[in-house]
Amino acid sequence: MNDDLGLHRALIGVAGAREQLNTPVLVLDRAALDRNIASMAAYARARGVALRPHAKTHKSVEIARRQLAAGAAGVCCAKLGEAEALADGGIGSILVTSPVVSVPAIRRLVALAARIDELIVVVDHPDNVAALAAAAAAASAALAASVRPLDVLIDIDPGIRRTGVASAAAALELAERVRALPALRYRGVQMYCGLQQHIASFEERAASIGERTQYLQSILALLAEHGMPPAIVTGSGTGTHRIDAALSVLNEWQVGSYAFMDRQYFDCDLSGDGTTLFECALFVDARVVSANTPGMATLDAGFKTLAADGGPPRVVSGAPDGSAYHFMGDEHGLIVDPALKHVWRIGELVRLVTPHCDPTVNLYDGYHVFAGDVLEDIWPVSARGRSR
């Protein structure tokens, strides 16, 4: 971990630590995080749905533990390296939601499967199914013992053309290949509707998910007809979980961002009635480093500390209402008072809501965990940078 986090450790337990920290820092409101985790867990439990939160959002062993303690069945990871990092921290049940295809990566996958309770991986191509089966069989032979088969889900493309099989027939064909290979175990299907998550209007989002779910149901029926009803039907996200709950087709949810929330999700009506379901638990605290023009100031956070794919962050404190942040390159941002009057002092703190939580978290080595203005702890971003 970085030396500057070492310096910050001396401030753990200190009230008013916020002012004494070097910036920018990734700030986690622990109480809000815990309430978000509890709220989603209770909602899924009441609906009879298994929760497998997506750890690509937080990349944190500590947060995964809290989600499991609240009843989650396991976690999801986007990449194998992320799964390895969480396994190193003791997380025992992991679904890898992207195909693992290269020779070196499949070798790591098989090694990981041997050391945790449950490892499931998605497949979307016959070549990959063959390669996984060969590697799992070879590992079994090398141990001169029968090892547990490798658990797989058939990944179904909801129309994004990102990953997943492209048709019901292709899903069936791939499931049949898996069934024929003793080194693999068919566990079910995944269909993640990524494009729908951020449709701002609840009604439009619900209409689109309804249509996609009919497609999914046609695949489930076909699989059942051929003696392969899926045990696991996983998908959903923070944006669509209320809609997926009403449709009752998915039995596992991969929700991720609900734990933190971000500007993109606050721009969406998640509940359908305008009520806010989750609190903002994640912030970036930045500092004014230059203030030579009335009505504006320069912050020490830019592209290297706020992922830019989601547009600008939202300003929540340290500035007049309505103040806007504008990216000013790799290291800086400009904050502008709409009245063009406010005068900032250099060194002042400004709190921002991240535009898109996942890639922003990936820029930091640690979470600064606060209870009110007391720095409670610094949690490592355990899988930071583990993108392979």
Place this chain on the structure above:
Amino acid sequence: MNDDLGLHRALIGVAGAREQLNTPVLVLDRAALDRNIASMAAYARARGVALRPHAKTHKSVEIARRQLAAGAAGVCCAKLGEAEALADGGIGSILVTSPVVSVPAIRRLVALAARIDELIVVVDHPDNVAALAAAAAAASAALAASVRPLDVLIDIDPGIRRTGVASAAAALELAERVRALPALRYRGVQMYCGLQQHIASFEERAASIGERTQYLQSILALLAEHGMPPAIVTGSGTGTHRIDAALSVLNEWQVGSYAFMDRQYFDCDLSGDGTTLFECALFVDARVVSANTPGMATLDAGFKTLAADGGPPRVVSGAPDGSAYHFMGDEHGLIVDPALKHVWRIGELVRLVTPHCDPTVNLYDGYHVFAGDVLEDIWPVSARGRSR
């Protein structure tokens, strides 16, 4: 460093290592890097300009050493944490190009100044000048010995409103304050024309820099009139160094991206006659993880491995000519053959040129350094994430 880099170390010295690496990887063509470093060094030497390459681009002790070995006077850093990381690696002369303003950061700055040969920091505000002087004086008193004063440059805003004083009068006033404080030493001025660097047309870029340089000259004249001719006049960048050379006002250059190049700079005419001045030395190697639609495929590199602020990367190999990359979220990208015909196999490698090198480098723990297809070494991104 990440465990997966540990796995990759076993491949050092291996020809054809590229195929055996987990992806995505940040690939450095060592010979191209060395030629870029030598070329810029020779050009600056011939013009009598001191070179102080900006390490915010590479964040690497190893690359900074190569720049120093080629004759650089020192390096620039954007943030104090970056400077600390390079100092830990033995880099002895550093200019911090953004103001350092908070109480904890000023404490670190003074500590860093005491342990390297030369540390210079920019100032743009009287409050910051007072705070730096107080901290430097206190450090001196604590040691009960006279320590070297803290070196400062007056930062001049070229009209961006990011950092820097806003007028010639403000520059003079700030320089006079510095001169009056024995704990500080006035070394000169900085004016970095960030907005001009990426103007695609050489002529338009030259016209804009010409106008800004007249403004700078008016400030230099005023400072000289008051007995403070600056020893250092620093600025320039990869985009404008040829223009700055012709104008002969800057005596130090902060060029950074020339070492690697990126898609944004390849889109600019850097020479004025269409000739390419520097080679592409930096790439991202990604892999096809899904290929269920003819004419397109999904790569394992998205927002977490390619900074999105500069638009999409350019495709250089592993795909038909004219193939384009499109971001597909945090973990993936889509590559599309313009003829919509090519069929990729899963596991195939595709080489990309980064859209914007600086924030992309900051996403990786290490450079995979290649000579041809032999993996020569893995160099740490020493200051990765050191944004405070």
